[in-house]
Amino acid sequence: MRDSSNPIGVFDSGVGGLTVMDAIMRRLPDESLIYLGDTARVPYGTKSADTVIRYARSCAGILVERGIKLLVVACNTASAYAIDALSKELDIPVLGVIEPGARRAVAATGSGRIGVIGTVGTIRSERYQKVIKALAPASHVFCKACPLFVPLAEEGWTTGSVPLLTASAYLSELLHQEIDTLVLGCTHYPLLKRTIAETVGANVALVDSAEATSEAVCEALSEQGLLQDANSTAKRTFLVTDDPDSFARTGRRFLNDAITSIEWVDVT
Numbered sequence: 001m002r003d004s005s006n007p008i009g010v011f012d013s014g015v016g017g018l019t020v021m022d023a024i025m026r027r028l029p030d031e032s033l034i035y036l037g038d039t040a041r042v043p044y045g046t047k048s049a050d051t052v053i054r055y056a057r058s059c060a061g062i063l064v065e066r067g068i069k070l071l072v073v074a075c076n077t078a079s080a081y082a083i084d085a086l087s088k089e090l091d092i093p094v095l096g097v098i099e100p101g102a103r104r105a106v107a108a109t110g111s112g113r114i115g116v117i118g119t120v121g122t123i124r125s126e127r128y129q130k131v132i133k134a135l136a137p138a139s140h141v142f143c144k145a146c147p148l149f150v151p152l153a154e155e156g157w158t159t160g161s162v163p164l165l166t167a168s169a170y171l172s173e174l175l176h177q178e179i180d181t182l183v184l185g186c187t188h189y190p191l192l193k194r195t196i197a198e199t200v201g202a203n204v205a206l207v208d209s210a211e212a213t214s215e216a217v218c219e220a221l222s223e224q225g226l227l228q229d230a231n232s233t234a235k236r237t238f239l240v241t242d243d244p245d246s247f248a249r250t251g252r253r254f255l256n257d258a259i260t261s262i263e264w265v266d267v268t
């Protein structure tokens with residue numbers, strides 16, 4: 001359905017995509033948004049491509065039924081595996097987080113040596129490498145899965161000695177490759193930005209896929225004439241596939257806004 005007054009749909013495996021929703025809300029405060037957190041089936045980052053594609057199709061289906069005008073796949077792992085299938089199958093614009101993040105990394109790098117961190121699935125998919133290489137064939141891309149960053153972010157354990165030790169263990173390999181740009185290729189990593197910045201130092205630019213995606217959403221809506229009029233009342237709806245209370249508790253760390261009226265939806 002293509003009507004500018006319809007909401008933007010955003011889905012993620014759980015709470016992490018709220019970082020993307022937050023960035024969209026700040027850039028486009030007049031837009032209504034429906035967020036779906038697939039909390040019953042999280043994590044996606046450790047699952048196979050086939051499973052993630054199946055989950056992504058069911059999440060997209062739920063949001064399309066609610067009449068969204070554009071779909072944002074906020075989960076990096078789902079973007080890595082399912083963006084082609086969803087773009088082909090749906091008749092609304094579909095945006096993932098990988099292409100916007102890759103574009104920003106290519107714009108930011110001076111040396112062409114780019115690091116990417118993400119879940120095991122995102123790194124295994126090699127999607128970031130492919131997109132970056134297509135944009136900048138002479139670049140060198142170095143990747144590292146950092147799975148422990150996800151539980152640290154959800155625990156709110158984002159600064160101090162434990163996250164710092166974890167970050168230096170994960171990132172030393174990339175620093176040896178003399179990267180000058182690092183893509184935070186997972187929904188949860190923006191929460192660890194301070195610790196990651198401290199670990200990699202001031203000479204490495206951090207690329208936040210959430211921020212880059214909100215810019216891409218704005219561009220896509222304005223190109224298609226689907227931007228909501230200013231001064232309209234923006235509605236925010238939250239759907240989850242598991243316990244709404246725990247989503248609200250953990251989600252507070254990821255969204256700088258109230259999470260109210262959470263509705264449970266069935267994906268069985």
Ligand code: DGL
Nearest residue numbers: 013043044045076077187
């Ligand atoms: N949302 C996932 C991502 O950005 C991280 C959490 C998960 O593994 O499901 O890849």
